[in-house]
Amino acid sequence: MTPTSPPPGPAAGPRPHRASRTAARRTAAGWRLGAGAAAAALLAAVCPATALAAPDTGPVPRLTWEKCADGFECATARVPLDHHDPHGAGIDLAVIRHPAEDHAHRIGSLFYNPGGPAVSGIKALPAMLGGFPEEVRKRFDIVSFDPRGTGASAPVQCFDDPQDEQALLAGTAAGYPEGEDQQQAWSAAYRRLARQCADRNPALLPHISTANVARDMELLRRAVGDRQLTYLGTSYGSYLGATYANLFPGRVRAMILDSAPDPVAWSTGRGGQGATTGTLLRNGSDLAAGRVLDAFLDQCGQAGPLTGSQAGPRPGSQADSRSCAFSAGTAAATRARYGELLARLRTRPVALGGMTFTAGSTLEATILSLYAANPVPGIPGTGWTQLGATLGALWAATEAPTAPTALPPVVHPSPDQVLAVACSDSADPPARADHAALAALARARSGEVGPYFAWADERCADWPARDRDRYDGPWNHPTAQPVLVVANTDDPAMPYEGSRAMARSLARARLLTVDGYGHTVLANPSDCAVRHETRYLVEGVLPAPGTVCAPDQQPFSG
Numbered sequence: 001m002t003p004t005s006p007p008p009g010p011a012a013g014p015r016p017h018r019a020s021r022t023a024a025r026r027t028a029a030g031w032r033l034g035a036g037a038a039a040a041a042l043l044a045a046v047c048p049a050t051a052l053a054a055p056d057t058g059p060v061p062r063l064t065w066e067k068c069a070d071g072f073e074c075a076t077a078r079v080p081l082d083h084h085d086p087h088g089a090g091i092d093l094a095v096i097r098h099p100a101e102d103h104a105h106r107i108g109s110l111f112y113n114p115g116g117p118a119v120s121g122i123k124a125l126p127a128m129l130g131g132f133p134e135e136v137r138k139r140f141d142i143v144s145f146d147p148r149g150t151g152a153s154a155p156v157q158c159f160d161d162p163q164d165e166q167a168l169l170a171g172t173a174a175g176y177p178e179g180e181d182q183q184q185a186w187s188a189a190y191r192r193l194a195r196q197c198a199d200r201n202p203a204l205l206p207h208i209s210t211a212n213v214a215r216d217m218e219l220l221r222r223a224v225g226d227r228q229l230t231y232l233g234t235s236y237g238s239y240l241g242a243t244y245a246n247l248f249p250g251r252v253r254a255m256i257l258d259s260a261p262d263p264v265a266w267s268t269g270r271g272g273q274g275a276t277t278g279t280l281l282r283n284g285s286d287l288a289a290g291r292v293l294d295a296f297l298d299q300c301g302q303a304g305p306l307t308g309s310q311a312g313p314r315p316g317s318q319a320d321s322r323s324c325a326f327s328a329g330t331a332a333a334t335r336a337r338y339g340e341l342l343a344r345l346r347t348r349p350v351a352l353g354g355m356t357f358t359a360g361s362t363l364e365a366t367i368l369s370l371y372a373a374n375p376v377p378g379i380p381g382t383g384w385t386q387l388g389a390t391l392g393a394l395w396a397a398t399e400a401p402t403a404p405t406a407l408p409p410v411v412h413p414s415p416d417q418v419l420a421v422a423c424s425d426s427a428d429p430p431a432r433a434d435h436a437a438l439a440a441l442a443r444a445r446s447g448e449v450g451p452y453f454a455w456a457d458e459r460c461a462d463w464p465a466r467d468r469d470r471y472d473g474p475w476n477h478p479t480a481q482p483v484l485v486v487a488n489t490d491d492p493a494m495p496y497e498g499s500r501a502m503a504r505s506l507a508r509a510r511l512l513t514v515d516g517y518g519h520t521v522l523a524n525p526s527d528c529a530v531r532h533e534t535r536y537l538v539e540g541v542l543p544a545p546g547t548v549c550a551p552d553q554q555p556f557s558g
Contacts, residue, residue: 058086058215061223063095070126073097077145077223081154081207083215083469089203093216094152095145096122097224098129102138107538108253109224110140111217113147115235115520117210117421120151127378131522133534140537143224147213147240149420154204156420158197168192169412175360176439176455178346183436186455191431191462194423197416198464209425209467214244218251228253228480230537234520235259235494238485239266242502243471245479249507252479254537258486259494259520262501263475267426274427278457281442286453288495290446292370292517294335295490296555300324300388301334303556321374321385322558325392341395342448349407350397356407357394363452366391370492371519373555384517384555415459423463425470431461475505482508484536484543486521486529488551493519510542516551526551 061077068074077093080086100106114124121144132142146153159165168189177186198205217240221229230253233241238257245252265282268274273282280286303324328337345359357365366387375383381390429435435458442450483506487499496513503511512532518524528549535541 058083058219061093061219063223065097068096071098072126073099074122077216077220079148079216079219081203083212091148091154091204093145093148093154093220094122095143095220096125097141097143098125098137100137100139100141105139106141107139108141108226108230109143109221110136110537111220111229111231112142112144113231113233113237113240114144115233115237116150116418117236117425118147118150118417119236121145121147122151128522130377131525133530135534136537140230141224143220145216145220147421148216149204149208150417156197156201156204156208156417158193158200158416162414165193165414165416166409166412168196170409172412173360174356174358174410174412175362175364176452178360178451180436183455187431187435187458187461190459193415193419194462194464197420201420205420205424205465206467207469208420208465209470210240210243210421211247211469211471212467213240213421214247214471217244218248221251226253230254232256232258232522232537234522236261238494238499238502239263241483242475242506245483245506246473246475246477247471249477249479252481252483254481254540255479255483256486256533256536257483257499257502258522259491259499260485260487260502261494261498263505264473265498265501267470267472269427274429276429276433278428278438278454278460279422279426280453280457281438283498284495285493286442286446286450288490289367289370289449289453289492292490292492293366293447293449295517296370296384296387297335297338298331299556300327300384301329301331303327303388304329305392321383322556324385324388324556326388326395337395338391339448341391341398344398345394348398350394350400351407352390352393352397354408356410357397358410360452361410362391362394363448367449367452367492370517372523373517373551374524374553376523419459419463420465423460424465424467428457428460433461435461476507478507481540482510482542484512484533485509486512486514486533488514488516488518488521488524490517491519492517510545512543513548514551515548517555518551524551525553 058080061079063075063077065073065075075095077095078090079093081089081091112121112125114121114128125142125144148154149156172186172189173182177183228251231241238260241255241257242263245255261283264270266279269277269282303322305327306323306325326334328334342359342363345357345362349356349358369387372382373384435454439451439454442454485499485503487496489496500511503509512529514521514526514529516524516526521529526549532543532547
């Protein structure tokens, strides 16, 4: 859940030579920080099946690099649709790289996956390049690509016209459904979406798993001429890295898994858990989001609202970033105010910035805005101060005496490509399961955020395609070199417990902890962590066991 590029829309995405930094930016009104993908993008499927790595005999793609934008080069790689039939039908992958800035001391290529699943590497790499350490930019070509089924790489498209998909999803609640009528409409719409996707993509959907993306990445490693793989994966990209490490353990030179799930919980669950509990609930994403939401509200309340002398500075100034516009004066009062805001929006949605906000869409936007505790350069509207400002504006809007006579329609981001990967990859309860009961369980244990994650899981209940080549473990194949897992202690999407489980599951791994907030260390910088990551990538030296770093900046600290 890279951290900062948008989830794929209904279109196929830009051609590689048009990649640019601005392509991955969001407006403040859009109020969505991708994390690699957003929490809602982290879904999965049913019917686990153990898969083995396909033979490493596929033809190596020939990459012809051409200049695209802002110092980047782009190419197209031809890979097999089915890795068990390497000389059969093929698909084209869009690839991008930023050449090493110190070519004389270049080490090789560093592959980067921003998460999601189904976040475009073509868009994410230009947006996040500045977050990579200077020494890493000097010594490595930094390479990313749109995974199969995503963006410009044989994209899954379920509708000829995006408006047709919007018409289907218009009958679903924003964020998540509440009440029996909304729940039935939700399930029916995603059942129809699944059938439409199967009809439109019959050849592609059975070959879209994370394991097949890992096999593509192995061919790309060979295509760039590296003897072993150097890799950085954030959020879901860490699961891709762990999958590669167990399919091709002898090929690992260095691998950083930033904000990882428990691989067993993510793929199958334990015992019969996969048939009874959805992937996100197994992963504890609802618990993590609930904890961090409470922390945000507490710190917002303690920071206090803007005073008269602070009202003038523009957003982002020091005075503004030390205050929280949504504060009710204390932590307890601010938590209560947030509950009251959602209650108001359930009965009277409001318009703000040309968008309609319901209780569900406000909750979803809140969760995604927790991903970056402080502003991310180049990504407008990020940071907890901005979240407080937007919640404050919504609070004021709900106090208005009258609502607009006509609210703008709620826009539903296309889920096609996210579901195509996630629903073929992991075990989730089928349609006959009691998803309303799972949502109630999630609410009981994690508060307002719980049902959002339970109903996000439900979207895979009727998914028709299962990838027989997906990888379900084991996760402990000894790698040629040890893996470095890094994580924030208070991550709202991938709980810290998941990264600890990932480090324990891998045969050779070390956990580097950052005692801070936000989803992924890459999007929530720590100079301490950067030093350790750089030394590991360049020299192969791991941090000492038990190392804990501090973030560069705490929320509301200016």
